[in-house]
């Protein structure tokens with residue numbers, strides 16, 4: 001017998017819990033809850049209390065992740081993060097934690113047991129808002145915590161290791177947080193979409209196909225500086241005009257499932273009356289498959305070289321950042337699709353342009369993600385909003401997913 005569910009009531013409870021979490025901030029006028037801060041402590045305690053109320057065995061690991069366990073055997077991990085960016089919204093990360101608690105609570109209230117190991121988790125460092133690192137707390141679970149992270153400093157000059165100690169943790173115990181692959185059956189995360197696709201499609205819920213890979217390039221264009229009044233147009237080697245044409249070429253390469261952005265551009269020497277002799281710009285290109293991303297980068301470089309040759313400019317490329325695509329598990333995607341259909345939704349599949357803790361967890365076990373529609377696609381902003389109706393459906397779908405889960 002499926003557990004009886006009232007999505008509207010679940011949505012109202014989710015909203016009330018999110019409001020309670022959002023009230024825990026370092027500042028009175030905006031939401032700021034950085035990893036290992038006093039506010040993080042209060043949020044972790046609140047979440048731990050909620051987990052305990054559902055009957056889970058709750059503990060905190062050496063990184064301050066809050067974890068609640070039940071059942072035997074390889075565990076289904078469900079969670080997200082509870083730290084925030086500066087001036088955050090109320091839903092990013094926290095919705096996934098609250099939804100996991102409400103889903104497990106539905107089992108507890110029905111006196112039903114999932115029949116396998118389950119672990120709810122609230123991660124601490126996903127947003128890179130305090131230290132210049134990201135996903136470090138989930139990386140630790142996957143056994144990929146990098147020792148150099150401990151020496152990273154926050155804005156006040158405190159190191160990651162010092163912050164852990166001040167929080168009552170022992171950095172020497174981080175290695176013990178790593179799980180063995182046989183302990184983890186799967187990792188599932190529910191998160192706001194942070195984009196406008198579900199809203200445009202009129203669907204409350206979606207299934208993530210992959211967290212997209214990224215390539216970032218710095219491109220240097222060299223020409224010849226000259227007098228803005230005396231050099232005729234046809235004799236110019238204007239580096240900025242060349243970079244502008246290359247920017248438009250990047251825009252043309254963007255397509256379905258592939259996004260290309262020129263986010264910075266700089267002209268040298270940078271004066272109103274001098275033809276730019278050099279220009280530098282950046283490209284951020286993301287795609288749902290590594291092959292598509294690599295082909296697009298190669299096409300972009302060829303196009304830039306053609307433009308440079310025609311304009312008698314020099315062009316060079318430096319790779320500044322690259323991460324591969326993290327695919328979501330095909331079988332888990334299908335199970336999420338069935339769960340979404342069970343609550344009356346249409347299982348729309350879409351890639352995630354942002355990174356999430358699942359990228360770390362994928363090194364340990366199969367992962368899947370469910371997206372919840374958010375207003376205007378806005379996130380990392382106090383205007384971030386997901387409706388109680390959509391959140392209630394998401395929790396209900398998560399319950400159906402857990403009910404149907406039978407291990408890997």
Ligand SMILES: [Zn+2]
Nearest residue numbers: 092093126191
């Ligand atoms: Zn997030």
